[in-house]
Amino acid sequence: MLGALAVLLTFQCLGEGVSYVFHIPVPGPVIGMLLLFGFVMLRPQTADAIEPTALELLRHLSLLFVPAGVGIMMSASRIRGDAVAVIVSIALSTTLAIAVAALVTRALMRRQHRDPGATEAAQ
Structure with a gap:
């Protein structure tokens, strides 16, 4: 290890x-x-x-996110003026990540249904 x-x-x-x-x-x-x-x-x-x-x-x-969360809480006063920009960027990036994950999942599912033998051979 x-x-x-x-x-x-x-x-x-x-x-x-x-x-x-x-x-x-x-x-x-x-x-x-x-x-x-x-x-x-x-x-x-x-x-x-x-x-x-x-x-x-x-x-x-999840334990590795604790220091990042503490850092955000400690610097909350600095980003207070940019709260709108932070919220918009979080919302847009989350939406984009969900959309990309959905498109990749759909493409992989289509590929799996089109060629089921390849999935079994890969396992």
């Missing part, structure tokens, strides 16, 4: 470094995830090594 955590944190740090050095307006952890994805595509056995640890982290994902 420690080795898998080390791999995950290494890619997060690499992503942070890439974001900082190249002034990319994308969060470092997102870049780190993309780097990890590329690495897993090159070495698929890595996915098997980090999967149990990643699943365990996902089981406790």
Whole structure:
């Protein structure tokens, strides 16, 4: 488990470094995830090594939002003047995320109904 955590944190740090050095307006952890994805595509056995640890982290994902929630509460006075912009952006991004998820789900369901043998072969 420690080795898998080390791999995950290494890619997060690499992503942070890439974001900082190249002034990319994308969060470092997102870049780190993309780097990890590329690495897993090159070495698929890595996915098997980090999967149990990643699943365990996902089981406790809600705990990782506590510091972010506290940070928002602590800086609430700063964003009070931009409340309308924050509410509109949250509403639009949520609507967009739901729409994209619905479209992807519909496309995957159509694909599954069109070729049911491929789904059984993949499992």
